[in-house]
Amino acid sequence: MEKFSRLFGYIEERKRLIDDWLDSFIPPEETPPSTIHKAIRYALFPGGKRIRPILCIAAAEIAGGRAQDVLPAACAIEMIHTYSLIHDDLPCMDDDDFRRGRPTVHKVFGEAIAVLAGDGLLSLAFEALSSVSAYPDPSIARIMTVIQEIAVASGTRGMVGGQVADIEAEGKQTHSLEEVEFIHLNKTAKMIEVSLKAGAILAGAGHREVERLSEYGRKLGLAFQIVDDILGEIGDEKKLGKPVKRDRELNKATYPSVVGIEGSRDRARKLVEEAKEALSIFEEEKCWVLKELADFVLMRER
Amino acid sequence: MEKFSRLFGYIEERKRLIDDWLDSFIPPEETPPSTIHKAIRYALFPGGKRIRPILCIAAAEIAGGRAQDVLPAACAIEMIHTYSLIHDDLPCMDDDDFRRGRPTVHKVFGEAIAVLAGDGLLSLAFEALSSVSAYPDPSIARIMTVIQEIAVASGTRGMVGGQVADIEAEGKQTHSLEEVEFIHLNKTAKMIEVSLKAGAILAGAGHREVERLSEYGRKLGLAFQIVDDILGEIGDEKKLGKPVKRDRELNKATYPSVVGIEGSRDRARKLVEEAKEALSIFEEEKCWVLKELADFVLMRER
Numbered sequence: 001m002e003k004f005s006r007l008f009g010y011i012e013e014r015k016r017l018i019d020d021w022l023d024s025f026i027p028p029e030e031t032p033p034s035t036i037h038k039a040i041r042y043a044l045f046p047g048g049k050r051i052r053p054i055l056c057i058a059a060a061e062i063a064g065g066r067a068q069d070v071l072p073a074a075c076a077i078e079m080i081h082t083y084s085l086i087h088d089d090l091p092c093m094d095d096d097d098f099r100r101g102r103p104t105v106h107k108v109f110g111e112a113i114a115v116l117a118g119d120g121l122l123s124l125a126f127e128a129l130s131s132v133s134a135y136p137d138p139s140i141a142r143i144m145t146v147i148q149e150i151a152v153a154s155g156t157r158g159m160v161g162g163q164v165a166d167i168e169a170e171g172k173q174t175h176s177l178e179e180v181e182f183i184h185l186n187k188t189a190k191m192i193e194v195s196l197k198a199g200a201i202l203a204g205a206g207h208r209e210v211e212r213l214s215e216y217g218r219k220l221g222l223a224f225q226i227v228d229d230i231l232g233e234i235g236d237e238k239k240l241g242k243p244v245k246r247d248r249e250l251n252k253a254t255y256p257s258v259v260g261i262e263g264s265r266d267r268a269r270k271l272v273e274e275a276k277e278a279l280s281i282f283e284e285e286k287c288w289v290l291k292e293l294a295d296f297v298l299m300r301e302r
Numbered sequence: 303m304e305k306f307s308r309l310f311g312y313i314e315e316r317k318r319l320i321d322d323w324l325d326s327f328i329p330p331e332e333t334p335p336s337t338i339h340k341a342i343r344y345a346l347f348p349g350g351k352r353i354r355p356i357l358c359i360a361a362a363e364i365a366g367g368r369a370q371d372v373l374p375a376a377c378a379i380e381m382i383h384t385y386s387l388i389h390d391d392l393p394c395m396d397d398d399d400f401r402r403g404r405p406t407v408h409k410v411f412g413e414a415i416a417v418l419a420g421d422g423l424l425s426l427a428f429e430a431l432s433s434v435s436a437y438p439d440p441s442i443a444r445i446m447t448v449i450q451e452i453a454v455a456s457g458t459r460g461m462v463g464g465q466v467a468d469i470e471a472e473g474k475q476t477h478s479l480e481e482v483e484f485i486h487l488n489k490t491a492k493m494i495e496v497s498l499k500a501g502a503i504l505a506g507a508g509h510r511e512v513e514r515l516s517e518y519g520r521k522l523g524l525a526f527q528i529v530d531d532i533l534g535e536i537g538d539e540k541k542l543g544k545p546v547k548r549d550r551e552l553n554k555a556t557y558p559s560v561v562g563i564e565g566s567r568d569r570a571r572k573l574v575e576e577a578k579e580a581l582s583i584f585e586e587e588k589c590w591v592l593k594e595l596a597d598f599v600l601m602r603e604r
Contacts, residue, residue, distance in 0.1 A: 027458060027459065031458075031459065032463070032467075032484070033458075033463050033466040033467045033470065035466055035470065036458045036462065036463060036466045037458060040458065083421075087417055087418075087421060090414075090417065092412075092413035092414045092417060093414050093417065110394075111394035112392075112394045112395050112469050113466065113469075115389055115392065115394060115395065115417060116389075116462050116465055116466055116469075118421070119385075119386075119389060119420070119421075119424065119462050120457050120458035120462040120463075122421065122424050122425070123424070123453050123454075123456045123457030123458070123460075123462065124453070124457055124458065126428045126449060126452075126453040127450060127453035127454055127457060129449075129453075130446055130449040130450040130453060131450065132446055132450075140442055140443060140446055141442060143446065144432055144434055144442055144445065144446060147428060147431075147432040147449065148429060148432040148433065148434075150428075151425050151426070151428040151429035151431075151432060152425075152429055154425045155422050155425030155426055155429060156329060156333075156335075156338045156339060156342070156422035156425070156426065157329065157333065158425075160338065160418050160421050160422040160425065161334070161335050161338060161422075163418055164335040164337055164338045164415065164418055165334075165335045167414050167415075167418075168335065168337065182334070
């Protein structure tokens, strides 16, 4: 992992900005009713890799913007991701007891509060997005476009739709590649794609740049989910902070279940190459973060 | 109910506009994954009284606007209301089997789809709100303000917070008036208040008009919830389409549980009077709808 040391430095710096912004935006634990704010903070901090908001910031930087310009949107996307994890873990969904090495929200706060913490996070995300004064140099038309894009990507023709297909696939004997790709595209790739798109749009990128960064995001998102499926099958439980072989137990439609581990690795590698190619229009020194991040996605162990 | 015939005519006309807008905006049932769109449409149609979007339209009309100018916002508020009902009915929340005389969403589609239908509706609401081209004469700054207001009113310092307090109160032996008022204000009144505020802002109302319409909404919202509590205690099950005495079974913090039925009626009457007084700055012929609606809230049986 030596070769990624520059990337890790970049990630740490951006992660700090994201965590600070989230901490100042989310109501303090004592805000009534305090249970809901405790549950939301439990889910958000210390949090995971913050990959989506980091991608949002990186896209803005490539387009000539700064992290500060896009933090409300970057953090809104992280809130939406976090709400989706809380709801996915519920007993009526994947029924998972652990996430990132800790008991899931419903194990600590109960199911009702877990449902409401997810609901509350989704509203908070749109509150952050529409907080015009939180953007140092706001273009209200760009913010509106980003709200629309994020609403669509997170909804029934995006993330929620992917989760529905994921749950429905559990009931089936066998899964097709088409089915798995529908799930991956909707459940994971569209929110990763919109992370880059939002960063690019807010930073004032042109149409072609937005398109290329979106393509990178979609391809990276698909690769990311395939690697997730592989780790769910043969990963290290300690590093993952959750049990492996769970997908198989639940009869999930995963990439390895359809094309095997090697076939999945090949597909992820190909997608990462295509993702990097989409960046060919940008100068090399501008897109090193996204290129290294794409390589890193292939090597990640958690 | 003879005296309300003009009001009912008004409501019917606006209801048709709302239903048509919702029907054209919500993805058709066959949009994949179709289950989620079937569940969302099952929850939205035929729907209930549509009181929130009608209030939004009425506020716009008082401020000189038209129903068309605010339909995306009015319908977004109805989507948010509908999502909150789906989640409130879940087994881990109020565990209700019937709503408006029909089995609840989770009874028909299962719990996982019910959670996701609620989630999807919330994203669809913000998609509708941010669909600039859906407003005939859009002021993007006003739309942004409305998105912010609705995000706050629906979140942890609004509707979701009220639902948390409502659920937490169930575990207590006795309830205080303060507790009940916190629940009513947050769970019900803030979304009704924002319905009027959104309509007024989008129609270009001045600061004072927005304030007065918001005050009307807050007072009406509190009265509406008190009447709801009364109906939950002594209403007619057939008219309500759901069982009565359920609040008592769940040991809910309700107005009648703290001040009795007569005390609740007095409070609701007083709030309705105050709501109507807030409209004193408007010409009489402009605000008859809101005044009659306030009177009707006291008399409603479902």
